[in-house]
Amino acid sequence: MKIPKFGEYGHNPQARPFVCFVATASPGSFSYRFLCEAISRQYAEQLSVVGMGAWGERKWFKEMDIDMKDDSGKVYLPEFILADASGGLLGRLGAYTEAKEIDAFLAGHLPSAKGNSSPLSPGVDLPALFALDRVLSPYAPLNKASCAAATTLLADLDQRFPKMDSLAWLRDTMAAAERLQNTATRFSLRRPLASVVKIAPDLASFYAGLAHWDEHRVYPILLGKTSWSQKFIREFKPEEVIHLPPGDPESGIATEATVRQALLASIGGAASGGASLADLNKRMIAASGGTPTGVVFIDPASPVAAAGTALASARFQPVVFTASPGRFEEALSFAAAEKLRRTILVRIKALGVPYESYGDSLDGLTLACEFPFRYHSPPHEAERGVRALDDLLIRKDNGTRWGVAGRLIGDAESAVYRAMCSLFLSPRSALFFSRYPEGSAPWKHYSPRTAVEAFEEILPCQVVRHPDATLAEWRKRTGDGNDATNVFINSSGGAFNWSVSGGQAKPEDIADSVPCQVHIIHSGSAARPLDSGSVMGRWLEAGAYTYFGSMSEPLLEAFVTPDRIADRMFNGFPFGMACRSLLGPYSYPWRLVYFGDPLTPLNHDLKRIRPPKRPGAAN
Incomplete structure (x- = not known):
């Protein structure tokens, strides 16, 4: 028998003699991640491991007559299907209870595997592996028992399988999930909010107005007399509305220097044209207390740059200047998307701030620039198809989240409106x-x-x-x-x-x-x-x-x-x-x-101070 659609699904770039399909209904579960990685590592010279998902590849599942349920009706057992390099079916294993059964299946079909040490047994308690999947499901509460089960399993597996990404993923993710059960205060505004709204008629005026924020207070600044401005003012109900004068007509298009100077002044620094990005980010990081909650990637030429600049200042976030890596509607290949992820990670590491501990380090990636929206999944992963690029960009090499991404879109007026809502409105x-x-x-x-x-x-x-x-x-x-x-x-x-x-x-x-x-x-x-x-x-x-x-x-x-x-x-x-x-x-x-702003908290405890009196502003 030939494997259906082997030419499409049998990803084998190294031309290894065998392909092992691992069919699953839970491609993000720990057991699936671990089993695929362990088999790939042990038989690296002999086979390629290819994931197959019960939803995305459901027609293939039907042709292969694969049932993802065990006798109790619970969905969790991956099925292993072994083929030769031309797609000929060698064998399949769908019902098993112990790791040694998987080892015996592979050793029985791979000629050179018989002399290898078994990849899974002894050392892998397969029932415990699947039981952990169930207690870590989206519907099971994370509690002391589930955390203890994960800790015990990790301790056993770490000795036998050092430096495995799946184990690092579980360790990091469990720690992150536990952090989210604690109270966090670091995402609230650090400066008092003045009960005033200022309306800038143009971008130059907006950046000049932003420069009047200081270490003592912040307040909403909107762009233009638009329906967006009216909508915000009705909800915010300020004590005062001030219309700012037009900006310098020669400062039509914002530049890196424009953004840099406005940001530096807005956090209490001197708006010096000679201040470098490194100087600015050093000040931002210090103002944040040493561990900023996020970072903002800004293309100064983008319509959403002004909104990103305001978010960076209000939350004391360092800034990375970037040109657009592609059009919004573009769907990147996985290779291009992965290169972009690594590039972003390099830029973040260069800031020299903690970012790896999700929930209490640098947690937000704000995209104030045009980025492609989609990418194509890796050819060997289950559930093939388009995916959201933003959800890839905030991953560490082992697949764990280091943060969350938020994308700013729209014209300058609407993007500024959304930024001001995120910062200054309460539920x-x-x-x-x-x-x-x-x-x-x-x-x-x-x-x-x-x-x-x-x-x-x-x-x-x-x-x-x-x-x-x-x-x-x-x-x-x-x-x-x-x-x-x-x-x-x-x-x-x-x-x-x-x-x-x-x-x-x-x-x-x-x-x-x-x-x-x-x-x-x-x-x-x-x-x-x-x-x-x-x-x-x-x-x-x-x-x-x-x-x-x-x-x-x-x-x-x-x-x-x-x-x-x-x-x-x-x-x-x-x-x-x-x-x-x-x-x-x-x-x-x-x-x-x-x-939108990925760092928008509930804001239910926002407090205001009376607006400051500033000369030269017309009511």
């Missing part, structure tokens, strides 16, 4: 709208009940659950405009539709909104983010300033459950970090995307 009300039935798994895990209980402690909530989450009910709640500052939607569909109980809704059913943060569990709401007629595009046009969704089918388990998001946000972690999965079947670089 006022929340809307939870879920069309998921709550009587069975996995849907019941995404019930908003527990999250609502948390949010109701600080603000009023509207809650609509299936079967009441109909289009008529949505229109009743939002038809005159959405008034909720935090919106959580459980739905399904594509870029141009989203399901409700008993039917479908369209982007035009999304009415105008107050400034809001949007989290939508959905198959592809962010597939066309630049299209104002798409689901995400409509939310941005309506007033959303941060948005978390999917750019292609991610499968439900990829999303963090609403109760965990609420826990993390109330612990003080930013929205961008609260939404990201650390453990589970889709915790590797995947298809979920975040737009």
Whole structure:
């Protein structure tokens, strides 16, 4: 028998004599990562290991008659399928309980393997490996028992399998998940907020206005007399609105020097044209207390550069200047995407600040420049297809997150509006709208009940659950405009539709909104983010300033459950970090995307001071 589509799937660049397909329903689980790496390491000269995913390669699964469930109906056992270099089927192993069975299977089919030491046994407790997957699932609470189980397993495996990426990944990720259960205060603004809004008529005026921030206070600066400015002012309700004079007409296009000088002055330094980027970043890092919460990559020529500059100053983030590495709509090859990831990591390491400890070091990557949005997955990985570049860029070499990325998009006026909302607006009300039935798994895990209980402690909530989450009910709640500052939607569909109980809704059913943060569990709401007629595009046009969704089918388990998001946000972690999965079947670089400032916390404790009096400003 020949392996179906072997020419397409049998990735074997080193022309090794054998290919081992590892079929899985959980390509991000620890057991899958570990087994693939252990087999690859032991038989490096003999075979290539190729992952196959139960969703992305489902037609292949059907042709191969692969069932991912054991007798109890639980999904976790990977199946091993061995082929020769021409695609001839040599054997398959789908039912096993011990590591020695995998060893015997490989040794029985690989001629030169019989003299090798066994890659897995003794030393690998396979039932414990799979049991750990279950306690680290997206739906199991992380507790002392699961942490202890991971620690014990790591101690056993470290001695037998030194320097394995999968073990480093588990160790780093467990530590990060535990950190997110603690309280964090480092993401709050460090300077008092003045109750004034300034409106700059042009970019030169905006940068000049930003330079008047100092070590004692910050305040919103908007760009132009636009609907964005009006929307922000209605929500912020300042004591004073000041219209700034036009900027220098010869300073039309911002340069690195423009950004550098504005940033230096905005944190209390002298706006000297001779100040280098290294000098600026040294000041930023010192102002942050030595460990900045994030870094901002800025292309001064980009429309979103002004927004990125404001975010860098307000949060004391160092800056990296960069030209655009490609158009937004471009889909990079994996090789090009990986090169970009490594380049970013080199630039971050050069800052000389801690970044590897997710949750208490440099945690945010803000892209204030044009970056490609998509890339193609590696040819040997399960679940092939397009993925979100931003979710790859913030990974260490072992696949662990070092942070979260947030992408700024739009024209200068809308990007500045979103930055100011992220920095200076507090939550006022929340809307939870879920069309998921709550009587069975996995849907019941995404019930908003527990999250609502948390949010109701600080603000009023509207809650609509299936079967009441109909289009008529949505229109009743939002038809005159959405008034909720935090919106959580459980739905399904594509870029141009989203399901409700008993039917479908369209982007035009999304009415105008107050400034809001949007989290939508959905198959592809962010597939066309630049299209104002798409689901995400409509939310941005309506007033959303941060948005978390999917750019292609991610499968439900990829999303963090609403109760965990609420826990993390109330612990003080930013929205961008609260939404990201650390453990589970889709915790590797995947298809979920975040737009906006990645370091936006709940901001429920923002306090204001009276605005300062400044000469030369007209009310």
